[in-house]
Amino acid sequence: MSDSAVGAIEALDRVESLIAGSPKLRDALLKQAYAGTLPNQERLGMSADQIDASLSGKRARVIGDMAAAESPLVAERAMLGFEAIVRQVGRPTLLVQDGTVEFGDRMDGFPESLDRHLQRIRNVVNRVGRVELTNHRMEWAGTAWLVEERLAITNRHVAELFAGRRGRGFGFLVNPAIGVPYGSRIDFRQEYERREIARVVVKAIRYIAGPNEPDLALLELQGDGALPEPVPLASEEVKRGLLIGVVGFPAYDSRNDPKDIAHYFGDIFDKKRFAPGYITQDSSEGLRLMHDCTTLGGNSGSIVFDLETGKAVGLHFAGSYLEGNFAVSVANIKSALAGEVTVRRLRDESRENERADSEHKPEHFSGRTGYGETFLSESEDLTGDAAGYTVPMPELDAQALEDAVKVIHDGLDTIHIPYCHFSVVYSSSRRMPRLTAVNIDAARYCKIKRADDQWFRDLRLPRELQLSREDYAHPAIDRGHMVRREDPNWGELAEAVLANGDTFHYTNSAPQHAQLNQNRQAWLGLEEYILGSAKTHGLRATVFTGPVLRDDDPTLEDTEVQVPREFWKVVVMIDADRERLHATGYVLGQGELIRDITEGFVFGEFSTYQVRIADIAHATGLDFGRLVNADPLARRSRREEGAGGHLVSIPIDSPEQAYLG
The missing domain is CATH 2.40.10.120 (Thrombin, subunit H)
Structure with missing residues (x-):
């Protein structure tokens, strides 16, 4: 490889060390690169795309591309991996x-x-x-x-x-x-x-x-x-x-x-x-x-x-x-x-002090109405056809529908298990939610202080279909809320307290790798950011959340619990400017969902990605109906593909990086 190409790579080594752990500094550098104002960029001999790829963990491919222009043989060698001479003498080969x-x-x-x-x-x-x-x-x-x-x-x-x-x-x-x-x-x-x-x-x-x-x-x-x-x-x-x-x-x-x-x-x-x-x-x-x-x-x-x-x-x-x-x-x-996944982690001693599990009988849930599909249209100052803001529950494909648990609630059969301000569709084979749906009214939010956690079984479902504290005892997994504890906590105080308690049912919990659970800050802040943006009408949103359930999800040793590799989220609101539905989709995990539908994409550790809702539907077997066309990322993808580009996802280190159109 030429001295100039080697020099460019060495320069990026220094830059990468400088920006390590600072996404904002990296973003500022890339903005200059794409604007053509980055000092000495011409001397680097690298395009903005090459700089972006190199600082995003795709160094081998960038080196290969640079070397290919000089010699195919050098290009091949450059892409073979990063190994090292450790001692300058005394270690023969x-x-x-x-x-x-x-x-x-x-x-x-x-x-x-x-x-x-x-x-x-x-x-x-x-x-x-x-x-x-x-x-x-x-x-x-x-x-x-x-x-x-x-x-x-x-x-x-x-x-x-x-x-x-x-x-x-x-x-x-x-x-x-x-x-x-x-x-x-x-x-x-x-x-x-x-x-x-x-x-x-x-x-x-x-x-x-x-x-x-x-x-x-x-x-x-x-x-x-x-x-x-x-x-x-x-x-x-x-x-x-x-x-x-x-x-x-x-x-x-x-x-x-x-x-x-x-x-x-x-x-x-x-x-x-x-x-x-x-x-x-x-x-x-x-x-x-x-x-x-x-x-x-x-x-x-x-x-x-x-x-x-x-x-x-x-x-x-x-x-x-x-x-x-x-x-x-x-x-x-x-x-x-052996087909196992080993995740080493020290046991969280706080689990030892948790309150014992309990259970709630069917009558405890009497009067719960669950998720409301007309929730977004119930704002007094909306104009136009209110039916245009109706958001039904996603439809399940035949396999998921057969797997869904049906309960009797207030005398009616349903697979949409209702709680206060949210509903759950529950998988009998995986003993966890397939999807959850919650209505959020930020204007009527009540702050409920989190007390000592106590989790409950919902006896509208058979006990054997629900996990328990013992199933979550493995040190490598955490118990993850699908509907966040804070999301349904709105309305009158008694109503908010009821909703808060409803989130602590095992029907609303899925096992998460501890490393995932500890790297989800961007994911957790998405709803607050979207609700607080100028685009949101009435501070209301509907949020669908669930795991991506695959047959080959790993089973942790000494348990029978399969742990999802990824979780998805779809946030729906009314666009305040256009008064039309606006929906965005996200994935928390290692990029496996996108890997199913793309080639050659490089992923890091557990991260948040904004993806097309259509891609979430493809991976989960859920039909989100017209939300697919209410997705600004889908519209942007079509524009970029038409111009010769290809947009699949946006890595998100902070909620502000979400593309809301």
Whole structure:
């Protein structure tokens, strides 16, 4: 890559460090970039879109795009991942030839003799392959190794170059330039000065971890042809100081000093290598495994193994120059193979002091009218057809309708379970709400102080269909209100107190990953921001909320509770200027909903996104009727698509970033 391109990337490294943790500073910088007023932008040689993408976690793609104009080979190498040289001397990287390594005088002062480990090293290197791509501009993407029979493991960020989520499972992405799916194969050779190949086709994508989960993916290999035996996994976590080795395919990585690269690699890249080193940080207390073996881009997905036993102790995934390399622990690998998700968190001791659960009999709810579909039209100063402001409950598709719990309330059968100012549609199979609907009257809001929480079962529903305090005892999940406690608290004081208490029923609760529950400030402030905006008529809103329920949602260990990865919200009001319905949609999670309907989108940890209501409908099986056309983001998307752009979602760090049209 040219000096100017490298200089641009280094400059953005410094900028990224400066703006870390400050979304407002980042936004101000990007506004200048798009306006063409950013100092020295021309010298950077980067477009505003490239600067935006680079500061939004898409650095590898930006580097690849910049390098592509200079050399396709450089572009491929630049996109292979971020790995690192940790020690400038004493950590050799040895070429593999004919399935073995030669130590000799190439050890560069490594402090231990490896001769007695040679056979174990040979056993491992032959089970490691290069992840090659077809129908793709890149020749290869990283490293993989056999973890089970006909099952290879690599990094998520490697697999995402050619594969992604497809509906409820995973599959190959489509090359948009030629309209055909990408393909992949694992070559267990690719040795220096050797022409032999040992390629096995990747038959299917078994699993790709989410962005907030350990960086791994599982690839199912074709059934024909002989394969080496899988590498056994260590029976327990390793400790600092353990002698280890890494096997992978280092590619040139400009993040490291060129002198250090030349010292270790000369000009030989993209071929299989073995590198010895030590564990520098164990994975206790939920920390990532760290090691100091020499790696470069292309080592993503490399095996980290114990030289004494030949067993795998980790999956290499990233590094920082002269600081350290990181690996997924063997415990997380085993969890992925077992289909489990492990989220480490200290237990919230405040739960121990909560009041015991109780229950309410059907007569307790007598007279509750629930959600009102004409609520927005009940303002005296509205003109025009009041029916135009009616907002019915979303309709369920056939599968969701069959799954919905029907209750008898005041002598009538209904799936819309009524409470004070809100209603719930409840899933019998998942034992949580599928959707909630609440009317909010901010002009008549009553502040109700939150006392000691006590949660209740609603005995209009069978007890066995409702979760309990014991189901939420797992330290990795929180009990999340779907209708926020404050939302229905309006009207006369007694009415508001009743509504406040109604929100503490398990029918209004869904399990949330603790990390999600702790990163939802933008989500929580959306309703107040919209209600307080000049566009809202009468300080009234209707809000629909629910989880995105998927069959493959993770089941936390030691429980039978499936935890949704994402939650959605639709906020409806009357536009004060145009006196017409105005509706916006949001998702809180890891971007899985958008991943179902788009390709190549990069997502961070649990975040809030504004999305089209039509996309929420697609993912949930709910029909929002004319709210789809009352969505300003949908109108903006159509305009931008017509102009050659493509708007799918807006990441939201603060409520003010919501697009209200």
